[in-house]
Amino acid sequence: MNTSAGTGGLRRRLGVFDAVVIGLGSMIGAGVFVAPAPAAGAAGSGLLIGLGLAAVVAYCNATSSARLAARHPESGGTYVYGRERLGDFWGHLAGWGFVVGKTASCAVMSLVVGSYVWPGREHVVAVAAVVALTALNCVGVHRSARLTRVVVVFVLAVLAAVVVAGLGSGTADAGRLAVGADTTVGGVLQAAGLLFFAFAGYARIATLGEEVRDPRRTIPRAIPLALGIALFVYAAVAVTLLAVLGPERLAHSPAPLAEAARAAGLPGLVPVVRAGAAVAALGSLLALVLGVSRTVLAMARDRHLPHALAAVHPRFGVPHRAELVVGAVVGVVAATVDVREAIGFSSFGVLVYYAVANAAAWTLGPDEGRPPRAVPVVGLAGCLLLAFTLPSASVVSGAAVLAAGAVAYGVRGALGRARR
Structure with missing residues (x-):
């Protein structure tokens, strides 16, 4: 196996x-266990339309990201693409949006673990989960990949059990899948933005650009494969939840998959679903902390964040300081955050991140693997549309944090000019 180091000492272990x-x-x-409920609350029986719209935007983002990652196989994802293709400011804005948005996602995932493992003490469990997984990431990405493989297999098995039990039960009603009067255009768009929270995981692949073997071939193949599998799974789960619970009951359910198992007449499946939710959240948290730390590493290399965070551990070949700082920040946020509000905030930051990715993909030339012109155009327009149709609190808080990042960039530039 080729484990030669990439730029800055990271080791290429992943195929x-x-x-x-x-x-x-x-x-x-964890997104599949929590996102359908608020999305159904927004779109009603139009949930599947929102899912389809989120998938179209995600496909455009994935295609643009894959082509850019093949051209720029470095840690940092769209932070690097924006910097190289659009200019320093746009790279900074993308990186900032990713870090703050995905920090919120990490907090959501850790709280989902807590709510299923120890209800009433979810914040304590959340912080403990962040500490444990940060330690795992610090001793090597290859161990993280192995654990993630086990988690994915288990979660897929749990979801398959719910789908088979739900659709095979007498409570499933195909009539509940029909779009009714409770659906509005605004509601569908908002649902798509909330569901995008669950689709955005393919960014983890791009941010690992320095740790995959033959990144020019591996990344463009891995991203659409992962997205296609995820879309199939989400569609099957959404159809099952709507057919068994209906849109109104789904919208008000704190644990929709567990409720669907109970409604299907299989209460014995409920503890398995709860365990699946906790394990899924741990798997998501593991990959999220991994991706955020790599973006912090890339930004620290360029001094958009403290340069000390660019250090790579000489033995384990990972950005250990970035890992530790990200883990500490996520732990603090997890102690105070509200799960549903954090989903909207995270979606806003990540949609802005992908808007920059699509704009960067537009600049690729024919000899650089440029995607069809419609892909970055639809992706950019879709990201901005979904971002600004999210719940107003998410839009206001997300815009304020992005503005703070832009101000920090301006201050950094002014100080740099003053020193010269």
Whole structure:
């Protein structure tokens, strides 16, 4: 196995299979257990339309990201693409949006673990989960990939059991899948933005650009594969939840998959679903912390964040300081965050991140693997549309944090000019 170091000492250990599994570990995670309920609350019986719209935008983002990652196989994802293709500011804005948005996602995932493992003490469990997985990431990404593989297999088995039990039960009603008067255009768009929270995991593959073997071939193959599998799984779960619970009951359910298992007449499956939710959240948290730390590493190399965070451990070949700082910040946020509000905030930051990715993909030339022109156009327009149709609190808080990042960039530039 080729384990030669990439730029800055990171080791290339991951092949296509491991890269796909890491992406699935983020996409088929806690999102599938929590996102359908608020999305159904927004779109009603139009939930499946929202899912389809989120998938179209995710496909465009995935295609643009894959082509860019093949051209720029470095840690940092769209932070690097924006910097190289659009200019320093746009790279900074993308990196900032990713870090703050995915920090919120990490907090959500850790709280899902807590709520299923020890209800009433979810914040304590959440912080403990963050500490444990940060330690795992610090001793090597290859161990993280192995654990993620086990998590993905278990979660897929749990979801398959719910789908088979739900659709095979007498409570499933295909009539509940029909779009009714409770569906509005605004509601569908908002649902798509909320469901995008669950689809965004393929970014983990791009941010590992320095740790995959033959990244010019591996990344463009792994991203669409992971997205396609995740879309199939989400569609099957959404159809099952709507057919068994209906849109109104789904919208008000704190644990929709567990409720669907109970409604299907299989109460014995409920503890398995709860265990699956906790394991899925751990898998997502593992991959998310991994991806955020690599973006922090890339930004620290360029001094958009403290340069000390760019250090790579001489033995384990991982950005250990970035890992520790990200883990500490996520732990603090997990102690105070509200799960549903954090989903919207995270979606806003990540949609802005992918808007920059699509704009960067537009600049690729024919000899650089440029995607069809419609792909970055639809992706950019879709990201901005979904971002600004999210719940107003998410839009306001997300825009404020992005503005703070832009101000920090301006201050950094001014100080640099003053020193010269």
